[in-house]
Amino acid sequence: MQSVHIASAYDEELKFLSKRIAAMGGHAERMVEQAVAALVNVDHGLAQKVIQDDLVLDEGQREVDDKAIIIIARRQPMATDLREIVGAIRISADIERVGDLGKNVAKRVASVDGRQPNSLFRGIEALANLALTQLKEVLDVYASRSVERIGLVRDRDDQIDAMYTSLFRELLTYMMEDPRNITPCTHLLFCAKNIERIGDHATNIAETIYYIVTGDQMPTDRPKGDRTDKVVLSGTVPAK
Amino acid sequence: MAETGAGQDNKGRALTGRLARNRWLLGAGVLAILAVYFFAGASAYVLVLALAVLAAAAMLPADAEREPADAGAAIEASGLQRLSGEYLAAAVADPLIIFDHSATIVHANAAAFAAFGGLAPGMSLSLKFRAPEMQALLDGILAGEVASDAVDYTEKLPVERTYRVSASTVGHATGLYVLVFKDQSETRRIDRMRADFIANASHELRTPLASIAGFIETLRGPARNDPAARDQFLQIMQNQTGRMARLIDDLLSLSRLEMKPYLGPGTEVDLRQTIDSVIDSLGPLAGENGVVIEREFANAPLVVPGDRDELFQVFENLLENACKYGQSGGRVTVSIAGGEDGQQPGFDVTIRDYGPGIAEEHIPRITERFYRVDVENSRAQKGTGLGLSIVKHILTRHNARLSIKSEVGKGAAFTVHLPAR
Numbered sequence: 001m002q003s004v005h006i007a008s009a010y011d012e013e014l015k016f017l018s019k020r021i022a023a024m025g026g027h028a029e030r031m032v033e034q035a036v037a038a039l040v041n042v043d044h045g046l047a048q049k050v051i052q053d054d055l056v057l058d059e060g061q062r063e064v065d066d067k068a069i070i071i072i073a074r075r076q077p078m079a080t081d082l083r084e085i086v087g088a089i090r091i092s093a094d095i096e097r098v099g100d101l102g103k104n105v106a107k108r109v110a111s112v113d114g115r116q117p118n119s120l121f122r123g124i125e126a127l128a129n130l131a132l133t134q135l136k137e138v139l140d141v142y143a144s145r146s147v148e149r150i151g152l153v154r155d156r157d158d159q160i161d162a163m164y165t166s167l168f169r170e171l172l173t174y175m176m177e178d179p180r181n182i183t184p185c186t187h188l189l190f191c192a193k194n195i196e197r198i199g200d201h202a203t204n205i206a207e208t209i210y211y212i213v214t215g216d217q218m219p220t221d222r223p224k225g226d227r228t229d230k231v232v233l234s235g236t237v238p239a240k
Numbered sequence: 241m242a243e244t245g246a247g248q249d250n251k252g253r254a255l256t257g258r259l260a261r262n263r264w265l266l267g268a269g270v271l272a273i274l275a276v277y278f279f280a281g282a283s284a285y286v287l288v289l290a291l292a293v294l295a296a297a298a299m300l301p302a303d304a305e306r307e308p309a310d311a312g313a314a315i316e317a318s319g320l321q322r323l324s325g326e327y328l329a330a331a332v333a334d335p336l337i338i339f340d341h342s343a344t345i346v347h348a349n350a351a352a353f354a355a356f357g358g359l360a361p362g363m364s365l366s367l368k369f370r371a372p373e374m375q376a377l378l379d380g381i382l383a384g385e386v387a388s389d390a391v392d393y394t395e396k397l398p399v400e401r402t403y404r405v406s407a408s409t410v411g412h413a414t415g416l417y418v419l420v421f422k423d424q425s426e427t428r429r430i431d432r433m434r435a436d437f438i439a440n441a442s443h444e445l446r447t448p449l450a451s452i453a454g455f456i457e458t459l460r461g462p463a464r465n466d467p468a469a470r471d472q473f474l475q476i477m478q479n480q481t482g483r484m485a486r487l488i489d490d491l492l493s494l495s496r497l498e499m500k501p502y503l504g505p506g507t508e509v510d511l512r513q514t515i516d517s518v519i520d521s522l523g524p525l526a527g528e529n530g531v532v533i534e535r536e537f538a539n540a541p542l543v544v545p546g547d548r549d550e551l552f553q554v555f556e557n558l559l560e561n562a563c564k565y566g567q568s569g570g571r572v573t574v575s576i577a578g579g580e581d582g583q584q585p586g587f588d589v590t591i592r593d594y595g596p597g598i599a600e601e602h603i604p605r606i607t608e609r610f611y612r613v614d615v616e617n618s619r620a621q622k623g624t625g626l627g628l629s630i631v632k633h634i635l636t637r638h639n640a641r642l643s644i645k646s647e648v649g650k651g652a653a654f655t656v657h658l659p660a661r
Contacts, residue, residue, distance in 0.1 A: 015342070019366050026370025033396055133397045143367030144358045 050106035057099035566593025
C-alpha cells in the first residue's frame with residue numbers, strides 16, 4: 001500500500017511540472033501575440049499589460065526550478081524521470097526567455113510611432129506568425145510526445161531566418177531613404193531580431209523534448225542561422 | 241393477480257416481479273410457518289393469517305432503492321441506456337472532449353480530432369490547451385468551485401478560430417467532465433467585416449475632405465490674390481466634392497439594398513430594352529474614353545423577373561468598368577446567350593473588354609467593398625470601390641450569379657447569369 005502511495009505522489013509531482021510548463025508556454029504564446037498586436041496597432045495599453053504579464057513567467061520559472069530541485073533531492077530520479085525533470089528546468093528557462101523577448105517588443109511600442117509603412121508591420125506580423133507557429137507546434141509535441149514531428153518544427157526555423165533576412169534588408173533601405181526613419185526602423189529591427197530569437201528558443205525546446213523522450217541528443221545538422229551578417233547595401237540613395 | 245386485474249399491466253408486472261425476486265425468502269417463510277404449524281399445533285386460522293402476511297410483505301416494495309432500479313430496468317428495455325457515450329459523443333457535431341479529474345482525455349469525438357488534431361486518450365488537456373483562459377476554466381471546474389462554466393477561446397494559428405468553450409461535470413459523482421466547443425469564427429469574422437467597412441468608408445471620405453481643407457487654407461492664405469491658382473484650386477475642390485457625393489450615393493444604395501434583402505414578387509423586366517438603354521446612357525463616356533461598345537444580341541424582347549432600376553444599375557456599373565479599365569482595348573462587347581430551356585433556364589449577359597485584364601489573385605476578392613486592384617487607377621477613373629459590391633448585392637437579390645473570367649493581357653469578361661422565371 002505504502003509504495004503505491006509514494007509512487008502516485010511522485011507521479012503527481014512530475015505531472016505538476018509538465019502542467020506548469022504548459023501553462024507557462026500558453027502564457028508566453030499569449031504575450032508574444034499581444035506584443036506584436038500592440039506594435040502593429042500602436043496600442044500602448046496592451047503593451048503595458050504585456051510588460052506586466054512577464055512577472056507571471058518569472059514566477060513560473062522559479063516555481064518549476066524549486067519543485068524540480070526538491071524532486072531530485074527527495075526521489076533520486078533515474079533515466080526518463082531524471083531527463084524529464086532536467087528537461088523541465090531547461091524548457092522553463094527557454095519559455096521565460098521567450099517572455100522576456102515579448103516584453104522587449106512591447107517596450108518598444110512607445111518608440112515606434114504608427115507612421116511607418118504598413119508593409120513593414122505586415123512583415124513583422126508574418127515573422128511573428130512563423131515564430132508563434134513554431135512555438136505552438138513545439139509545445140504541442142511536448143503534450144503529445146510525438147517526437148517524429150520535431151524534425152518538421154526545426155526545419156521551420158529556415159523560413160524564419162529567410163523572413164528575418166528580408167525584413168532586415170527592407171528596414172535598411174528605409175533608413176537609407178530618409179534619416180528620419182532611422183529611430184523607428186532601428187527599434188523595428190530589434191523587434192524583428194527578438195522575434196527571430198523566439199524561433200531559436202522554440203528550436204531549443206524541440207531539442208530538449210527530443211532528449212527527454214529518446215535519451216539521445218538530436219542530430220546536429222541543424223539549419224544555419226540568418227544571413228544578415230552578409231547583408232550589405234550599396235551606399236547610393238535610391239532615386240525618388 | 242386478481243386485485244391487479246384492473247388493466248394496470250405495469251403494476252401487475254411490478255408485483256409479479258417482486259414476488260419472483262422474493263421467491264426464496266417467500267419459500268423459506270412458508271416452510272417455517274408450516275413447520276411451526278405442525279410442531280406447535282397452532283390453529284388453522286393462525287396459519288392462514290401468517291401466510292397472508294408473508295405474501296403481502298413480499299408484494300410490498302422492498303425498500304426505497306428498489307424503485308429507481310425498476311425505473312432503470314424500464315429505460316434499459318427502451319434501449320437508451322445501452323446507448324454508449326461514445327455514440328452520443330460522435331453524434332454531436334461540435335468538438336467534444338470528455339476528461340477525468342486529472343484533466344486527462346478519456347474520449348474525444350471525431351469533430352474534436354478534426355478541429356484540434358493529435359488528441360489521444362490519456363493525453364493531458366492542460367498541456368494541449370495552454371491559453372491562460374483555458375487553464376483557468378479547467379482549474380475552476382476540476383477544483384469543484386463551479387459545476388459548469390464557459391469562456392471564449394481564440395486560436396490564432398495556423399488559422400484564426402474562435403470558440404465558445406463550455407465545461408461541465410457529467411452526471412453525479414462520475415468523476416468525468418465534458419468540454420464542448422462552439423465555433424464562433426464566422427460570427428467574429430462578420431463583426432470584423434462590419435468594423436472594417438466603417439473604417440474603410442470613413443477613410444475614403446476623409447481623403448477628399450483633407451484635400452479640400454488644404455486648398456481652402458491655401459486660398460485664404462498664400463493664394464488669396466492669385467486668380468489663376470484660385471481657378472485651378474476650385475476645380476480640384478469641385479472634383480473632390482463630386483467624389484464624396486458619388487461615394488455617399490453608393491453607400492446609400494448599398495444600405496438601401498441591405499434594408500430589403502428580398503425582391504418583391506411579380507415584377508418583370510425586358511432585359512434587352514434595359515441593356516439598350518444602359519448602352520445609350522454610357523455612349524458619351526465610351527466616346528470620351530475612345531471605346532466602341534459592340535452590341536451582339538437579337539432585338540427580340542427577353543423578359544426576366546426583376547427590378548428594372550436595379551438591373552439597370554448592375555449593367556451600368558459593369559459596362560462603365562469595362563469602358564474605364566478596358567480603355568486600352570478600344571472596344572467592349574455586350575452579348576446575351578441562353579434561353580428559357582436547358583439545364584438552368586435563363587440568360588447569360590456577358591460584358592467583355594479587351595484591356596489589361598485582372599490578375600488571378602484579385603478575382604476572388606474583387607467584389608469586396610473598397611477592394612481595388614490598382615488604387616491609383618481607380619481614383620483617376622473616379623471609382624468609389626463599391627461598384628462591383630453593389631452589383632453582387634443586386635444579383636444576389638435576383639437569385640443571379642456573377643462570374644468573372646480574365647487573363648492578364650487579354651481583357652476581362654463579366655458574365656451575369658439571370659434565371660428565367
